[in-house]
Amino acid sequence: MNSMVLKSFLGLRKSSPETSHFAVHQKHAAISFPQKLKVIAGKTSPKLQGRNLRVAIVGGGPAGGSAAETLAKGGIETFLIERKMDNCKLCGGAIPLCMVGEFDLPLDIIDRRVTKMKMISPSNVAVDIGRTLKSHEYIGMVRREVLDAYLRDRAKENGATIINGLFLKMDMPKDKNSPYVLHYSGYDGKTGGVGEKRTLEVDAVIGADGANSRVAKAIDAGDYEYAIAFQERIKIPDDKMVYYENLAEMYVGDDVSPDFYGWVFPKCDHVAVGTGTVTHKADKEIPAGNKEKSRR
Template sequence: MKMISPSNVAVDIGQTLKPHEYIGMVRREVLDAHLRDRASAAGATVINGLFTKMDKPLDKYAPYVIHYNEYDGRPGSSGKKVTMEVDAVIGADGANSRVAKSIDAGDYEYAIAFQERIKIPDDKMKYYENLAEMYVGDDVSPDFYGWVFPKCDHVAVGTGTVTHKPDIKKFQLATRLRARDKILGGKIIRVEAHPIPEHPRPRRLANRVALVGDAAGYVTKCSGEGIYFAAKSGRMCAEAIVEGSENGTRMVEEADLRKYLEKWDKTYWPTYKVLDILQKVFYRSNPAREAFVEMCADEYVQKMTFDSYLYKKVAPGNPLEDLKLAVNTIGSLVRANALRNEMAKI
């Protein structure tokens, strides 16, 4: 990965990666279809439908009644209204989750992410074949970052923001301008926008209904990563249901599903907290972002960053190196503040 500061200072990140370690890039239209096909092959019944509402059980062991529109895949089809009785519900229906609304899960602050898939000339695509770029600066986002990510035979160019959503297209233009020489001659083949949760919902469980992924608000600050945490939370929740139902021989209860939440929070809360602090400290101004990129050139910072990122846990550090890092961080922030004060006088 290449980190690029507001003044276009570029730092290559990845020198500490082992041969088997890498940042995976996916195309959701490919990944999602693969996951559906794999679930079907494992015995799941796949339904092309849209969840509309659910009727809550009248007593402890009664089923939930799911209402949805089932589609046959033909263009213009309005769908057939269908109901289904189920023992438990896992809401994995994204940031605008209807399942979350049905259990009054509460709202969360969210970022809007906007990206353009761009088909660039083959010689320019060669540059991005094994490289992701991350741009920081007030021009591309006041509180997030801009990116150019490889997507097999094209790139995704995008940005995001929480605080200035109406200006997202202005930030997108700035991101394209920052990368303009490297994507020159490109043709936009798809435009995408999506809300990104900024923190977990106030309520993620109600009786036998649990939320996972974006529906639960499981996206990390600073990096905006959500795919891994969506898949992992879905798996952990399903495992809790299998264990609690004793492989389908007893009805699961809220206490069974709560074990998933307890395990999730214990495993991942430190990661979310650290990234939240990093975003608040280093994404607040251009001088702070310059300091952030400067720090990323340090080999120890890169090792700690990738060990934490790749294995989704806050990596234990070396006390002496941590002390050096703290001193260097303070020094970088002092220089950043001095620069900001100088700029304010101009």
């Protein structure tokens, strides 16, 4: 991909030659944002009393990081709570080209720009589906710990407060003028041990804490569909890694998943191999007669 092509797409920026591929924290200086807005509540609001709106976001993945950045850029007092700042979340990590532009992602955080995708059927017939890509198009392969950290750091640069903490529970407002009270354990970068119990009062809460969302439980959001997935990162010999240099694979069929698919996605120095299902957990229980067989 040449520089002329890169310049024609919003948000696609070449890697800085003096910057390491893994030095995500050094990319922010190249980003320019509109001037921050000042959002002040009206004088007639008894709840806010002329101060900025205060919002807490629980969960520091792409949804949480993006929400925090957007709110902070708008002048809202923003807090993002995330327990695992280096979380290697189970995720295939394939992103479409449009996301690179819409999220203004630097090319440095993309491990590989795949242009070949192979779909393997239940009968082991392989079909190449990447041929529809144009010369400048690709499928980005990212590691979630890199992508998530970049988005959180960018939110912080725009004024969001990033809290390394574990969200525990939330007290709902007693009346329309009362705040939400969030209870969490603060770790301040500690890797182990018991966190310090803290509280945070805000005017609104965004739950971006995944399938087992404690925010969803706190507001009694009810049941919802979710997928169960498994993935391993496998480092293979360099001569075999060449095969996946520009190729991603997807497998369909009951031998891989009853209703989902399996994947082999290349990353910086390994392949991410995983599968999943949206079938209810109870339906996946192993029959008593098959338990011994399943252990082998």
